[in-house]
Amino acid sequence: MNNSQKKNLKTTKDKKKKKYRFKIRRLKKLFTLVVIVTAAVLFVRSSVFIVDNIKVTGNKKYQANEIILRSGLVTGQNVFKMLGEKPKNLLTLKFGDKEKAVSESMPYISSISIRPSLPKSIKIKVTERTPYCILDIKGTSLLIDKQGFALEVITNQNEKKKYIKIIGNSLDSFKLGQELKFKNKDTLSDLMIFCNALIKNDKDTKQKMYPRLTVVNMSDPGVITAVFENRVTVKFGDMDELDYKIGFLRNFFVNNINAKQKGTLDFTTGKYPFFAPAE
The missing domain is CATH 3.10.20.310 (membrane protein fhac)
Incomplete structure (x- = not known):
């Protein structure tokens, strides 16, 4: 065997040893990984x-x-x-x-x-969710939040008195926990605009009108008719000059009618509001 053959033989043996050592290292790593994973599984299940x-x-x-x-x-x-x-x-x-x-x-x-x-x-x-108002649907009182999600059906009369009632807007159907689909898509935004105007107008006076609000009729888009203390119906008409209308209403409640009087205050009949007492 000449020197060249001896050298080739040695190279072949070295390659086999390297492959063997590589396989051993891989097996050791795999075994270590299995041990670690097994230990981790046993630990987290302990x-x-x-x-x-x-x-x-x-x-x-x-x-x-x-x-x-x-x-x-x-x-x-x-x-x-x-x-x-x-x-x-x-x-x-x-x-x-x-x-x-x-x-x-x-x-x-x-x-x-x-x-x-x-x-x-x-x-x-x-x-x-925070309850906000009651939506009247064919005699069913559905409690909803400001985002229009259905919370529960209210049957207790004392509970009903805690919330504003919306009338004049219908739904095809509803499911508790889901957002309502109003036929008039602006129902809630119009209600928010109106209620926020009441709250803002109440800020610097002792005679608050928002707590007296009991019913809001939303049958006509952009047109508000509301009932205060379940006895005075107010036809605000559109959203224009809401501050003036609310201010007039407050003064009217304080100075022009007694605590039991009923009727309709109408801002839509002409230049000046008109009050028609209930018979």
Whole structure:
């Protein structure tokens, strides 16, 4: 065997040794990875992460135990095992499916976040909708918020008295927890403009008109007819000169009618408002 052949043989042996060492290193790395993953899985599934507390914040309408019950979450289970029931939950570290279950079944909840608070807690943070007014739909009193979401059907008469009632605008149908589709799309924006004008006009006076507002008729777009104290109907007409009209109304309530008098104050009949007492 000449020198060239010996050299080639040595090179071949060296290559085989390198390949062997490379395979050994890969096997060691793989084994280490398996050990680490196994240890991590055993650790996260251990008693260290058994949930012993579920805390709810931001709730007013609903009791904490109601929200927890709707979420389906319970103490005494491993938090990662509960997350792992839905792979997406495990990746995002939040209970997306539980959030959806709560928000779809509890109309007052506008947003919800359910996240683990490691090692042993789960935090549920909710934002609830604020009731604003009652929409009268063929004798059904539907409580809604300022964004037009349906909250609940009110049957108690004392509860009804707490809210402004909207009449004269209809819906095809409604579902609690969902945004209403008014036939007149400007219903809520017109109502907000009118109510905000009342509140602003009330700011520097003791004789507040907004708390006296009981019914608003929204049958004509951009035209407001309202009832105060369930006894005086006011035809404001369009939104022009609202400050003047509200100021006149306040002065009229204070100086021109008694606490029991009923009738209609009309700003639409001509240059000057006209009051027609009820018979």
